[in-house]
Amino acid sequence: MFSGIIAATGKVSRILPLEQGLSLTIEAGTLDLSDVALGDSIACNGVCLTVVALDGNNFSVDVSRETLDCTVGLDGTNDVNLEKALRLSDRLGGHLVSGHVDGVGEVLKFVPVGESFELVIRAPQELAKYVARKGSVTVNGVSLTTNDVHGTDFSINLIRHTLEMTTLKDLKAGSRVNLEVDLIARYVERMLTAENGAARG
Numbered sequence: 695m696f697s698g699i700i701a702a703t704g705k706v707s708r709i710l711p712l713e714q715g716l717s718l719t720i721e722a723g724t725l726d727l728s729d730v731a732l733g734d735s736i737a738c739n740g741v742c743l744t745v746v747a748l749d750g751n752n753f754s755v756d757v758s759r760e761t762l763d764c765t766v767g768l769d770g771t772n773d774v775n776l777e778k779a780l781r782l783s784d785r786l787g788g789h790l791v792s793g794h795v796d797g798v799g800e801v802l803k804f805v806p807v808g809e810s811f812e813l814v815i816r817a818p819q820e821l822a823k824y825v826a827r828k829g830s831v832t833v834n835g836v837s838l839t840t841n842d843v844h845g846t847d848f849s850i851n852l853i854r855h856t857l858e859m860t861t862l863k864d865l866k867a868g869s870r871v872n873l874e875v876d877l878i879a880r881y882v883e884r885m886l887t888a889e890n891g892a893a894r895g
Contacts (some may be wrong), residue, residue, distance in 0.1 A: 695775050695779065695780050695790060695791065695792060695793075696742070696779060696780055696791040696792070696793050696835070697777070697780055697785075697786050697787050697788040697789070697790070697837060698777070698779055698788030698789060698791045698830075698832050698835065698836055698837020699777065699787040699788045699793060699837060700775045700776065700779060700835060700836055700859055700860045701724075701725050701726075701776055702722065702723040702724040702725035702776045703723050703773055703774065703776065703860060703861055704720045704721050704722045704723045704725060704738075704771070704773070704774050704776045705720065705721045705723070705771065705773050705774065706718050706719070706720055706724045706768070706770065706771050706772055706774060707719050707720065707721045707752065707767070707771065707889075709770070709771070710713075712756060714758060714759045715757050715758040715759045715761070715762060716756070716757045716762065716769065717754060717755075717756050717757075718738075718743075718755050718756075718757060718768065719747075719749075719752055719753075719754045719755065720738065720752065720753055720754070720755065720774065720776075720864070721751060722751050722752065722753060722776065723751075723776070725776045725778070725808070726796055726813075727748060727751065727753060727810065730745060730748065730753065730778065731745070731748075732745055732746065732748065733745065733798045734749070734778070734779065735752065735779040735793065736755070736776060736777070736778055736779070737775075737776065737777045737778075737779075737791070737793045737835050738755065738768065738774045738775070738776060738777070739765070739766075739767045739768065739772075739775050739793055739834045739835050739861075740755060740765075740780075740791070740793065740795055740832055740833070740834050740835030740836075740865075740872040740873075740874055741757075741761060741765050741768060741793060741835075741872065741874055742792065742793025742794060743755035743756075743757065743806065744756070761795075762884070763776075764795060764797070764798070765795045765798065765872050766798050766870045766871065766872060766894060767834065767872065770825075771851050773861045773864070775834055775835040775836060775860050775861050776835075777835060787837075787840070788830075788836075788837025789830040789832075789837050789876065790877050790878075791832050791835075791837060791874060791877075792874065792877060793835075793874075794874065795872045795873065795874055796821050796873055796874050796875050797817065797818040797820070797821045797873050798823075798870050798871065798872060798873065799815045799816055799818065799821075799833075799869075799870070799871050799873045800815065800816045800868065800869070800870055800871075801813065801814070801815055801865050801866065801867055801868065801869040801871060802814040802815065802816055802867060803867060804846060804865045804866055804867065804869075807851075809853075809854065810850060810851050810852055810853050810854065810895065811851070811852045811854075811857065812839070812849055812850070812852075813833075813849065813850045813851075813852055813862070813865065814847060814848070814849045814850075815833065815847070815848055815849075815850070815871065815873070816846050816847050817846050817847075817873060818846070818873075819846055819847065821873060821875055822843075822846040823883075824842060824875035824879040824880065824883070825840060825843055825848050825874060825875060826840065826876075827840055827841070827842055827843050828841075829876055829879070829887055830876045831848070831850075831873065831874070831876065832872075832873065832874035832875075833850070833861070833862065833871050833872070834861060834862065834871050834872050835860075835872070836856065836860050836862060838850045838852075838856075839851075854875045882889060
């Protein structure tokens with residue numbers, strides 16, 4: 695599990711093909727790897743990946759074809775948001791994030807508004823029902839609060855600190871982003887559908 699509070703930004707520095715996917719070497723930037731061991735999880739742009747090799751300030755992960763097919767930003771030498779998995783004793787500064795991307799959204803607008811920036815994203819139709827006004831959503835691994843929701847489109851207000859600490863500052867209209875909806879919304883839906891199914895049975 696993760697919190698969506700980005701610890702550092704890194705860069706995919708090497709990509710090697712696998713039979714079913716890619717092997718990535720990632721420069722960790724300022725992320726402290728001293729307590730990271732092989733088999734640990736690190737979220738890269740919101741995708742939970744397993745460390746398979748460590749070399750100084752670099753770590754390597756294998757990404758399956760299935761993961762590549764349902765995410766963006768892991769198939770090129772891109773900058774990535776990084777977060778190590780939570781310990782049970784850690785503060786939950788954002789919200790509970792699984793690191794399992796639900797789908798890919800499209801940036802419709804990213805413009806300055808006063809001292810902050812407005813980010814408008816269009817979610818896939820099947821995910822839009824999980825996005826609520828003043829609710830939580832994860833964008834490229836960053837825990838964010840929605841300002842407003844209209845159909846499949848939702849807006850977010852980004853402060854400068856968030857932009858300075860993450861790769862979101864590089865977004866523009868047309869950019870594609872990894873989305874993970876709030877876990878609570880998914881469980882609520884499951885509870886309701888299970889109850890309705892039991893009632894019909």
